[in-house]
Amino acid sequence: MTQTERPRIGFIGIGLMGEAMVRNLLDRGYAVTVWNLEPERLNTVVPHGAVAADSPAAVAKASDIVMLCVLNMDAVERCIFAEDGVAAAGKGPRVVVDFSTADPEGTRKAAARLRDMTGCGWVDAPVSGGPQLARNGTMTVMAGGDAADFETVRPVVDQMAGNLTLMGPVGAGQTTKILNQAIVGTGYVLMAEALILAEAAGIDAAQLPACLAGGHADSSLLQRLYPQMQQRAFDPPNSYARQLLKDLKAVSAFSQGLGLDLGVIEKGVSQFKDYVALGHEMTDSAGVVKLYEHKASQRDAAKG
The missing domain is CATH 1.10.1040.10 (N-(1-d-carboxylethyl)-l-norvaline Dehydrogenase; domain 2)
Structure with missing residues (x-):
């Protein structure tokens, strides 16, 4: 598969797990645009080929799929719905993949709100295994989402996971x-x-x-x-x-x-x-x- 055929990836949240996942994606030849609340963390991935953006909205505008790995539900909502969030991008990504550990009901509400605002799908996909497994693409991913949205992101997430399972609709992953x-x-x-x-x-x-x-x-x-x-x-x-x-x-x-x-x-x-x-x-x-x-x-x- 050539670079032009690959979806453009946006990644928000460059903590220990986010850094490992972005490095894995870069190794596999994906173009990855990144943002983090503490910009100094971008120094862990930009030297390896990631492109820094100045807001989640800018990430969304540059991406076909936006991935998040942030601290909690409040952080998810900030990244999606703040004035400079993903939803502000207008015609942005096709699907958001949220690797964060958040709460099921908050996830369902956020997914419905984003779809109503932009038509963007949502797959909640919290992970297990730690940074080393994330780095080598063998982490466990437990997913929730619409079947069509899941199939859209599966080719990418499959390369990040040793075990990927759709457990039900949005919220089931959480x-x-x-x-x-x-x-x-x-x-x-x-x-x-x-x-x-x-x-x-x-x-x-x-x-x-x-x-x-x-x-x-x-x-x-x-x-x-x-x-x-x-x-x-x-x-x-x-x-x-x-x-x-x-x-x-x-x-x-x-x-x-x-x-x-x-x-x-x-x-x-x-x-x-x-x-x-x-x-x-x-x-x-x-x-x-x-x-x-x-x-x-x-x-x-x-x-x-």
């Missing part, structure tokens, strides 16, 4: 991401507790993933996250603790809205609240193991 974050967020806490327990018991904690491989306890969390915790390898961060706390709070609110009382999820929220409160907002989420070390040192100090 609902699926809530379930994903319930598993991931509580899994981080569980891995931290398993590590602390293994170290306290005096076994060779580094051997645990290999020992348990193939059994019911095996998982990508055990094979990828646990070793990172065990090695205390938190710099540079693969994800931010404040973001996972935000996601866990969203899981809690969603479950409570359905009339459910889910104790494991609530414990995960509590532990990440405590970790972030120690000043670790921008540290790696895997660093939650430090919370247990902090509490242990407090207990030792109290004993005198």
Whole structure:
């Protein structure tokens, strides 16, 4: 496929994941126009061929498909509906693909509003896997949207994902991401507790993933996250603790809205609240193991 046959891509939000996704798209030969609220972040992708724009509207005017990966629903709405947002571009992209983790109802409302204003479609496509998988095009993407809109963007998103699934209409991707974050967020806490327990018991904690491989306890969390915790390898961060706390709070609110009382999820929220409160907002989420070390040192100090 030649460059002229490829859709022009716009990308809004050049954080850890956005940078990785843009670099992947550039490697595959796509023309990518970018914008970020903090313009200095553009320096991570412009030297590799991305073209900087001065607003989301400018990104939209230059693009057939606009992708977003921003902090939350408020940030999504700012990028789409502000005076300089995507909707202000008039005849802009055919479809918006939102890789952000946002809320299902807010996503449905935003998608309907944008379609009414501009005729632009919307696919919510939150992701999982972290920057390395985003960089090499093997992340997991859980999508929601109209079938025709999904087919429009699928050829591009397929190249960014090892696993891409349409879970239903607009909002279904965000609902699926809530379930994903319930598993991931509580899994981080569980891995931290398993590590602390293994170290306290005096076994060779580094051997645990290999020992348990193939059994019911095996998982990508055990094979990828646990070793990172065990090695205390938190710099540079693969994800931010404040973001996972935000996601866990969203899981809690969603479950409570359905009339459910889910104790494991609530414990995960509590532990990440405590970790972030120690000043670790921008540290790696895997660093939650430090919370247990902090509490242990407090207990030792109290004993005198």
